[in-house]
């Protein structure tokens with residue numbers, strides 16, 4: 001079983017990438033579970049054709065943890081991908097990070113954390129320890145950083161690299177960095193920059209996903225690109241990523257950059 | 273239980289901000305304290321409070337409730353749990369309610385002020401925000417609590433008061449073993465001027481009495497460090513203030529003079545009586561004269577005392593114990609000297 005987590009700055013394309021990845025894996029016959037770890041609970045929307053999932057925390061709040069059955073929270077979407085949304089507390093109150101870990105424990109107790117591949121879609125620009133829990137508690141074994149060439153996005157990715165590096169010092173922590181995924185914004189020299197970033201932190205670029213209108217079109221049809229435009233180049237890119245991800249054995253302890261080094265790197269690869 | 277007050281150092285100011293705030297809130301004699309947080313926070317400090325109180329003869333056990341925040345509340349917020357605990361608290365008809373937050377409550381962002389609005393207006397409530405992790409320690413908690421009760425005092429109906437002037441002791445250290453002994457000594461000294469302690473802010477005071485604070489005629493702070501707290505108490509502008517309990521022979525006399533000046537009283541005869549009393553006390557220890565002793569440097573009142581007793585400070589002298597907190601008034605000196613006599 002592979003447990004992978006996509007971490008990255010808000011809005012960078014984690015959910016789009018996760019869902020297409022899961023869809024590609026599902027199509028290839030793998031059993032897949034996608035867990036959305038974001039209070040926004042929109043990670044699996046495209047896989048579920050827009051059908052909103054009740055979140056685990058919503059039901060736990062209503063019924064208490066013992067009152068929640070697996071079939072209430074795990075639904076099967078496109079290509080047989082099983083979908084779960086952790087959800088979160090009301091904005092401005094409670095601890096979402098703690099909620100995520102409670103969700104994981106509940107799924108684990110009910111024996112739901114079983115699949116060929118589990119894909120966790122986790123917010124990465126939240127600074128609190130709660131969002132590092134999936135890594136710390138050994139759920140997210142292979143972390144992929146999703147980033148564009150924008151400084152703020154690299155900054156968030158670098159912070160997550162810091163968290164991985166720190167957690168990796170613990171004897172029993174299996175969490176490692178498996179690679180960097182470029183979800184392009186279409187900036188000049190973007191791939192060059194993100195490749196340099198990946199190398200600099202001791203990892204590699206595993207995919208360069210172009211920015212493509214087909215993503216929005218698919219979204220309007222409440223589908224993943226894999227389903228909506230199976231023959232598109234974009235779908236090919238996601239399938240390629242799925243393939244790479246299944247085969248890869250790369251697991252590195254990253255060496256995060258200092259703020260200065262990160263900025264110099266961005267400067268050196270700035271658009272001409 | 274020790275039969276005589278210990279003069280050994282009694283460090284009773286350790287613990288987090290919650291411990292400090294609790295030491296104040298639990299001293300409102302008809303108050304009820306709700307600790308909004310995990311049961312562990314309340315348990316830990318209640319144990320400390322109770323062991324301390326057990327040392328004090330006739331001590332009243334305070335009423336404390338924990339609303340027992342658990343996983344569910346950490347995730348979703350604990351305001352509902354606090355609301356239920358408050359309803360429980362109200363049903364017990366206390367004189368007032370204090371809500372003390374904790375690290376966990378502060379971290380998950382509960383809005384205690386918003387929740388306490390459910391308490392009927394007729395029942396005074398005070399919210400004391402004391403998440404230990406937000407910085408500070410015991411003393412910070414104590415001060416935050418005094419300030420919160422100060423704000424409460426200004427909202428209380430003006431207490432019925434006699435014609436006697438109100439002299440308020442502010443910030444007594446409730447976990448100090450000698451707290452009452454110190455207050456008794458201040459009462460004795462004020463008695464020499466025909467005055468008395470009108471309010472203990474806060475030690476074993478019922479809620480209604482706290483309403484005396486805004487009209488107080490003189491504030492006597494437990495220690496100078498409470499100055500910033502006193503600055504924000506809701507008293508009349510220009511209310512005189514003495515910034516510490518007196519420690520040492522001459523400081524005790526100066527205290528009488530300061531009270532006299534503040535209250536427009538002639539303190540001469542009170543001072544004469546006290547000086548004579550001090551001489552009687554010193555005479556009881558005349559046998560110590562000529563002893564070679566070693567005392568901690570820097571405390572003027574100790575040097576003054578050594579001088580009055582004709583002790584001989586010497587590097588190879590007998591080290592003399594000096595309690596922390598320092599003894600208050602002439603009675604404090606008398607207890608200290610008994611201890612020195614045993615040491616010499």
Ligand SMILES: Nc1ncnc2c1ncn2[C@@H]1O[C@H](COP(=O)(O)OP(=O)(O)OP(=O)(O)O)[C@@H](O)[C@H]1O
Nearest residue numbers: 009010011012013014015016017210211212215216
């Ligand atoms: N490769 C791409 N090409 C074009 N649009 C994209 C691409 N990837 C993502 N998007 C668009 O960017 C928007 C944000 O993507 P997405 O919701 O996947 O980000 P996210 O990282 O999951 O955000 P959040 O942190 O808010 O959960 C979406 O509207 C999506 O359609």
Ligand code: SF4
Nearest residue numbers: 288290313374375404
């Ligand atoms: S958790 Fe915070 S409030 Fe509770 S006992 Fe510890 S330091 Fe004090």
Ligand SMILES: [Mg+2]
Nearest residue numbers: 014015038043
């Ligand atoms: Mg998302």
